[in-house]
Amino acid sequence: MTTLGDSFLTAWQLVAAADTRLAGIVWLSLRVSFAATLIACVVGMPIGALLAVGRFPGRRVLIVLFNGLMGLPPVVVGLLVYLLLSRAGPLGAFGLLFSPTAMVIAQAILVTPIVAALTRQVIADEWAEYREQLRSLGASRSRAAATLLWDGRFSLSTAALAGFGRAIAEVGAVMIVGGNIDGVTRVMTTTIALETSKGDLPLALALGLVLIAVVLSINAVAYAVRGWAERKWG
């Protein structure tokens, strides 16, 4: 129990002291996961919309595939990206291993299926409602997909947030491809893992509380913006 109490106190002290090292770590976490989520949205949302709207061979297989990949273990993704980016790997020449870019790539791979699968669900619901009207107006399926992506933008923010939440909370992938290098690739989750291995459980938990607070505030802001936008546009 003292650990929990200590942790809340430590978390509060960390935030109150506006510790620059902590701020750097939080900022890197946000930057990496935000970039990864952005890529995942740019790639995953059109895929999800086409899976919802399109009719092509292999569609069902792809739907099952993307739903399944939502549970992709981060460590496996990390390993995969590590082997790709390693000097001995096919993309080794770029020297990207142990850089924030590598972390963005790994998280983007991890998150894209989540965004795609959730987008497919949202767009499939919209498609059921809009299908006849859009086809009557002469929209092709890809055009309909684009229209529904724009029209479903408020609901789709949930898919993006789910992806972001997964990205910023995972440790397995960034640990492997980032290497947890102090000041370069050390993010919140890898710091937590490190402090846990040092046996500094109160500090680890305090960092965990800061992470939760950051994620919660982002969700709260997004929720408020979404509510406002929905009231505005219906």
Next chain:
Amino acid sequence: MIFRRLFCSALAVAGLLGAGSTRAEERFITVSSTTSTEQSGLFGHLLPAFEKASGIKVRVVALGTGQALDLARRGDADVVFVHDKTAEEKFIAEGFGVKRQEVMYNDFIVVGPKADPAKAHGTNGRDILEGLRRIEATKAPFVSRGDKSGTHAAELRYWKAAGIDLDKAKGPWYRDTGSGMGPALNTAASMNAYILADRGTWLSFKNRGELAIIVEGDTKLFNQYGVILVNPAKHPHVKQADGQKFIDWVVAAEGQQAIASYKIGGEQLFFPNAKP
């Protein structure tokens, strides 16, 4: 098309965010090392001094010795800084390393429950082999790293030297955790088990619970660290000049003094012993 424009700008933003502060012009080397050196805080003490002297940043990836060497085998590090002489010599023999230089040593200790139910402390608490024999005889819980790290390799050597065939003796008392030094210590603390640890990690470890040092000071427990430049002949992108600068610095007077001056709670963790 608005979507195409959206697509492009999103990718541009992602690129900026992802690559933001990885300044390409920053001069750095990558060192693959062990959790014991990183987590004990030695690098935090040592590297700023080197960076100040040379202008070269050192990026440390901390893993078990086995993993650290594998990372270097794949060409993902410029220098390895580890502690498993046998594995290091194999690494050189395979042609992945240029030359092994000894830097410093620390020592292993056996940590266990204060009450010492296995009486592993023995008569003077300085006999590692006798201590292990007693632990095995009483089947007292023992946590092993089990991760091919330098510490793990040393542990296996001690069991062998103590005349115990682990494959036969293994039972529920012997917990193979497959984890780093810190996590293994956490496990030992929660199980009140014995464990072989390096002194540095132990001294900076906070979650000790009921654990205390049971065996220490046996000369067999000395743990030699070596530093090796990854062979540029195998991996041409290796930063040979800067990597060599780091090695030269750490084995020279300045680096050796910096190592000796690192203390936790007044206790020296690492003892420089580079041969000039």
Next chain:
Amino acid sequence: MTVWLAIDGLGLIEGGTTIIDSATLTLSAQRNVVLGPNGAGKSTLLRLIHGLLHPSGGRIAWPTSLSQAMVFQRPVMLRTTVLANVEYGLKLKGYATAERRRRAGESLARVGLEHIAARPARLLSGGEQQRVALARAWALEPELLILDEPTASLDPASSREVERIIDEIAASGTRILMTTHNLGQAKRIAEEIVFIDRGRIVEQTAVEPFFTLPQTEAAQRFLQEETP
């Protein structure tokens, strides 16, 4: 009057149920209303004609190809402004921005909604949304406008307004093919009635004789049940 649509032996079977049963029909009047009891297949027939559904058999022949638009019972509004909703259909047809804006504006003026062009479409009342849907269809200047129960979910005042707009669209020369539950509305709009029962086209009669002296027993029963 020339025939503009000829349907021959059209059928639709879905999941073993016959929804449209070998319908044969020619349309030549400008204003046509399809009547029939619930579940008779009225909406399905309209969707087959509009091309939203593929028939299981038979054929639909267009002597001259007609541009079409369709208005549904429940208008589907995109989450954008009223004006952008009307523009959307024009955009799909490939009109340039300026032309699009002009036509959409005009169309909104004709349904009396130009003053709310900038409002979010989804927040309008049902009646206003249906008028936007009519403006969206009208902006395309279709040669045939298909309407599926356009006033079924509206209050009487909105119904009257929608009816007035349909009348105006028809007056501009557009052919009308619609279904309704409102017999008064059918009388006011139709020149010709197509009566359909249990997936079969039962009779096709000019509006006057249909309401005074329907030829088939099914139509007589329907009129008796529907007239209060």
